[in-house]
Amino acid sequence: KSFGIEEALNLFGIKDKNPGTLVGEKSITGTGEYIESSSPVDGGSLGSVDVTSKEAYDQVIEETSKAFKEWRMMPAPKRGEIIRQIGEALREYKEPLGKLVSYEMGKSLQEGYGEVQEMIDICDFAVGLSRQLYGLTMHSERPGHRMYEQYHPLGVVGIISAFNFPVAVWSWNSMLAWVCGDVCIWKPSEKTPITALACQKITTEVLKKNNVPTAISCVINGDYKVGEMMTSDKRVPLISATGSIRMGKIVAQAVGARLGKTLLELGGNNAIIISKDADLDIAIRGALFGAVGTAGQRCTSTRRLIIHEDVYDEVKERLVNAYGKLKIGNPLDQSNQVGPLIDTHAVDQYTKSIEAVKAEGGTTVIDGEVLKGEEYETGTYVKPAIFEVENHFEIVQHETFAPILYMMKYSDLEDAIEMQNAVPQGLSSAIMSTNIRETEMFLSHAGSDCGIANVNIGTSGAEIGGAFGGEKETGGGRESGSDAWKVYMRRQTNTINYSTQLPLAQGIEFDI
Numbered sequence: 191k192s193f194g195i196e197e198a199l200n201l202f203g204i205k206d207k208n209p210g211t212l213v214g215e216k217s218i219t220g221t222g223e224y225i226e227s228s229s230p231v232d233g234g235s236l237g238s239v240d241v242t243s244k245e246a247y248d249q250v251i252e253e254t255s256k257a258f259k260e261w262r263m264m265p266a267p268k269r270g271e272i273i274r275q276i277g278e279a280l281r282e283y284k285e286p287l288g289k290l291v292s293y294e295m296g297k298s299l300q301e302g303y304g305e306v307q308e309m310i311d312i313c314d315f316a317v318g319l320s321r322q323l324y325g326l327t328m329h330s331e332r333p334g335h336r337m338y339e340q341y342h343p344l345g346v347v348g349i350i351s352a353f354n355f356p357v358a359v360w361s362w363n364s365m366l367a368w369v370c371g372d373v374c375i376w377k378p379s380e381k382t383p384i385t386a387l388a389c390q391k392i393t394t395e396v397l398k399k400n401n402v403p404t405a406i407s408c409v410i411n412g413d414y415k416v417g418e419m420m421t422s423d424k425r426v427p428l429i430s431a432t433g434s435i436r437m438g439k440i441v442a443q444a445v446g447a448r449l450g451k452t453l454l455e456l457g458g459n460n461a462i463i464i465s466k467d468a469d470l471d472i473a474i475r476g477a478l479f480g481a482v483g484t485a486g487q488r489c490t491s492t493r494r495l496i497i498h499e500d501v502y503d504e505v506k507e508r509l510v511n512a513y514g515k516l517k518i519g520n521p522l523d524q525s526n527q528v529g530p531l532i533d534t535h536a537v538d539q540y541t542k543s544i545e546a547v548k549a550e551g552g553t554t555v556i557d558g559e560v561l562k563g564e565e566y567e568t569g570t571y572v573k574p575a576i577f578e579v580e581n582h583f584e585i586v587q588h589e590t591f592a593p594i595l596y597m598m599k600y601s602d603l604e605d606a607i608e609m610q611n612a613v614p615q616g617l618s619s620a621i622m623s624t625n626i627r628e629t630e631m632f633l634s635h636a637g638s639d640c641g642i643a644n645v646n647i648g649t650s651g652a653e654i655g656g657a658f659g660g661e662k663e664t665g666g667g668r669e670s671g672s673d674a675w676k677v678y679m680r681r682q683t684n685t686i687n688y689s690t691q692l693p694l695a696q697g698i699e700f701d702i
């Protein structure tokens with residue numbers, strides 16, 4: 191373990207064997223089976239966590255539900271003050287936490303710090319929000335009546351997060367849920383359980399200091415079976431799940447069967463349209479970051495480039511040139527730009543996708559390769575690849591969570607937009623163009639069908655201030671900024687009669 195990882199683990203109290211079920215600072219014994227977290231960077235172990243049993247889960251629900259009764263009565267701005275302190279604690283722990291994120295997940299150190307920064311940003315956002323949980327007032331049609339709506343806390347929020355943003359996505363959900371007066375149970379990805387324990391430690395220290403029930407923050411661990419305990423549980427009114435479309439469909443059906451609420455943020459198949467009027471310096475930079483950043487393991491990663499025929503060859507040449515300069519290796523070494531994939535299973539998916547694109551008739555621009563030799567012994571490092579394809583290829587219609595970029599040609603913008611939309615997913619999209627007619631068309635009703643549509647910015651790197659999520663098989667949920675908070679609350683419409691009459695609605699009369 192390099193670069194002070196050992197110190198970071200010690201700082202967060204991580205041992206070889208750790209409890210995996212936490213109610214605030216208290217741990218509950220689980221199944222006694224352990225999940226080991228091993229780093230894709232060098233195969234080193236970060237420690238293991240005890241898998242949550244059904245009994246342990248029930249105890250978590252019981253204790254967090256009790257905490258809800260107290261937490262929901264605290265004024266929202268007071269809850270916001272506690273979130274402010276969590277943001278302060280995250281500022282303090284940014285370095286060691288960012289480093290652990292980088293080591294456990296495999297993203298570059300800079301991206302590890304960047305992820306913690308997103309957590310700090312959502313804390314700041316949530317503090318302001320705690321004074322702005324606004325409802326509307328409306329004019330009653332009846333004399334002496336008043337109408338308004340208010341938002342109340344929902345209860346227990348179950349958060350299922352993915353390995354690629356192991357801590358930020360939890361914070362987008364939990365910080366908002368907490369200012370809204372909810373309590374949270376977090377099931378982190380079984381590939382990244384250790385950073386979740388670190389976050390729990392940071393959070394509970396703040397909660398304890400403020401003398402509020404630490405049970406508002408709970409962690410459970412395990413695979414999909416542990417997730418199912420929450421999705422099928424009526425005591426959990428909202429499940430917020432980030433991950434694959436396959437997982438999302440299972441979660442949606444389980445929660446839907448009991449008419450619970452879901453917030454789903456699932457796969458993307460994000461494209462950038464590069465027009466003949468693009469600023470190519472910006473276009474290449476945006477495409478490169480989107481395609482190889484986080485080794486292609488963001489929901490928002492750029493998977494497809496749809497390039498105007500007039501600039502196609504130039505874009506291709508410049509991309510090949512830029513790819514040739516990429517440094518692939520240990521992400522904790524800041525001179526490297528591309529780290530490993532999460533595990534060898536992901537490498538298999540990468541290899542199979544490349545075989546599939548070739549079998550379907552794709553042309554190799556830069557071939558893929560699983561890197562071997564010193565520094566790459568884990569078998570998790572791969573070379574970012576580029577292929578020329580047609581949009582309808584089955585493999586192009588899929589999200590492969592790896593640095594594989596597809597190039598396609600267009601001559602007419604309408605066709606380009608149609609191609610961009612002609613995939614099952616609808617998360618992020620972008621156009622590179624300095625022509626206002628083109629950019630406005632892209633943003634119009636006839637334009638991109640995605641939850642995120644950018645102009646002269648790539649598909650990834652969204653700020654927390656906007657609502658984050660997408661349409662179609664991306665699941666339709668919105669997390670993070672704007673009015674995403676509303677999903678964490680229940681809306682109530684109130685009508686108050688202060689007159690001496692009881693005029694019935696729609697002019698109905700009764701004889702009494």
Ligand code: UN1
Nearest residue numbers: 355488489490650651652
């Ligand atoms: C994700 O990949 O699940 O927009 C989230 C981005 C980041 C978040 C990605 N802010 O790339």
